[in-house]
Amino acid sequence: MNMYSSNATDRRISLRNFKKTYNLRVRGTDAIFLAGRTDVTIPQLGRSSTNFPLLRHSYIRSDFLSETVPKSIPTRAGRAFTFRTTGTIDFFNGSASRYIPDGGVPNGSNLFGLGGISGYRGAEGALVGVFLSAKNPATQATPRRLNFTSQRLGLSFEQLSPKLGQVFFIGDGRPGNGSDRQQKFIAPPGATRLFVGIADGFGFDGLPGAYEDNDGAYRVVITRR
Numbered sequence: 001m002n003m004y005s006s007n008a009t010d011r012r013i014s015l016r017n018f019k020k021t022y023n024l025r026v027r028g029t030d031a032i033f034l035a036g037r038t039d040v041t042i043p044q045l046g047r048s049s050t051n052f053p054l055l056r057h058s059y060i061r062s063d064f065l066s067e068t069v070p071k072s073i074p075t076r077a078g079r080a081f082t083f084r085t086t087g088t089i090d091f092f093n094g095s096a097s098r099y100i101p102d103g104g105v106p107n108g109s110n111l112f113g114l115g116g117i118s119g120y121r122g123a124e125g126a127l128v129g130v131f132l133s134a135k136n137p138a139t140q141a142t143p144r145r146l147n148f149t150s151q152r153l154g155l156s157f158e159q160l161s162p163k164l165g166q167v168f169f170i171g172d173g174r175p176g177n178g179s180d181r182q183q184k185f186i187a188p189p190g191a192t193r194l195f196v197g198i199a200d201g202f203g204f205d206g207l208p209g210a211y212e213d214n215d216g217a218y219r220v221v222i223t224r225r
């Protein structure tokens with residue numbers, strides 16, 4: 001093989017690997033606080049487990065669902081992500097109110113962190129993400145939470161560089177106000193995985209949990225560059 005064709009092949013491969021698109025379905029029960037938690041087993045509804053860290057309702061209804069582990073895609077430091085999202089989630093199953101990926105009340109959620117994954121302030125029930133290394137986050141310090149209320153980061157930022165373990169707002173991936181632009185999210189040093197899921201709690205506040213009454217899903221198309 002001559003040098004020219006070898007280089008051309010290498011170049012094609014690197015270009016092909018550069019941009020990749022993933023289609024994911026993020027369920028209302030995909031608990032972002034369980035991202036990377038290989039030490040946790042999700043107990044059946046009505047059962048308990050000493051190492052299960054999420055709050056549950058004190059009662060069970062026939063339409064309740066077990067919490068689920070959020071999905072992840074691979075990354076490296078410095079990769080840039082954009083998102084296209086659709087779908088709705090009902091956070092109180094059977095209620096008439098369905099949330100879109102940008103979430104409900106914009107400043108309504110005020111959740112604590114858990115096991116190396118930060119808390120979250122911002123829109124209730126929005127699509128959120130978290131970058132992790134290959135380690136179980138519970139072996140790491142819980143980082144400071146990001147604040148997406150209108151007084152702080154808001155929902156219309158152009159670009160965001162969250163740290164490892166910091167839960168971040170994604171929403172519909174666009175800054176709003178009719179803009180066609182896509183918001184850009186940059187993977188931090190040490191990142192090997194991007195998880196997408198839901199930040200829930202009773203009243204979207206306090207300790208994470210209250211996932212069992214969440215119905216529906218957001219459809220998410222992720223582009224990694």
Ligand SMILES: [Ca+2]
Pocket residue numbers: 102155170171172173174175176
């Ligand atoms: Ca948005």
Ligand SMILES: [Ca+2]
Pocket residue numbers: 091092200201209210211212213214
């Ligand atoms: Ca709920």
